[in-house]
Amino acid sequence: MGRQPCCDKLGVKRGPWTAEEDRKLINFILTNGHCCWRAVPKLAGLLRCGKSCRLRWTNYLRPDLKRGLLTDAEEQVVIDLHAKLGNRWSKIAAKLPGRTDNEIKNHWNTHIKKKLIKMGIDPVTHEPLDRKTSSPATTSHSVVTADSTSNSDEATKQQQSPQSDVAVRDVLADSSSPTESSTNTISTGGSSSSSSSHDQDPLVKWLLEEDPPTGDEPWLNDFTGSVDVDEFSSIAAGPELPWDGATDWLLDYQDFGLGDSSLVDGYIINSSNGAKF
DNA sequence: AACCCCAACAACCGCCGGTTC
């Protein structure tokens, strides 16, 4: 199909976003919303492709984003969900309020994957690595593929219904973190980890729900749910910014007409639901 | 002090599925 590229590459700026570009994008979205990403850069006065704007917004500028490393509890949730879902980062991210698929994907590739390998667990299958030695196809090669994402397509297909994440939990239980108590509850529903029982698995049920988490989920005990208004207010007022220094100017939200707290409130509430203004 | 290596993460790319016309 002769598909039009998302943007003609001539005259489109690429690379890291400047504070000024961030300002323009946020200013535009907070006042107009994003009806059509393709139109956003033009209307916002940016020399960026719409896709790039969307990515920048969803991965970095959204006010309801948490910043910083994933907590132990979040990490455990990611591992559990990955064992069941594979590399469906957006699905995983949907269950971790304030986290993006990109962030989780990066964290998986840079932290969790290595941690699991160190523990002797195949990050793809969530099985102990030594268990695979009987299979020539996966012997020792599994570590290599785990480090490289080049075969990820195949790997992803293979891990769509991983059989077990029990091994992961067993090992992680040894490396006890203060958050294990809550994370272990995650496995209660998934203790029977055969794919056939996933339909009964509360975690899988929860995953299949379209609604955002209520915060009552037992496996979410150790981290907060969506950002509420008070939290955002305190964030905006305090030094604990979700943004790095490059976007400190956001504190001055009055500058682009956000002095009206109702607007901010409305936005936050909506955005935490994934709604678009 | 200079260089190299590596980890971390932001951003880009290509593809896919859903929707519209």
Add this chain to the structure above:
DNA sequence: CGAACCGGCGGTTGTTGGGGT
């Protein structure tokens, strides 16, 4: 019904900063 459009997803790459030599 099919082409075109659009948003979103997952994989990959590029950049940057920190640590080691």
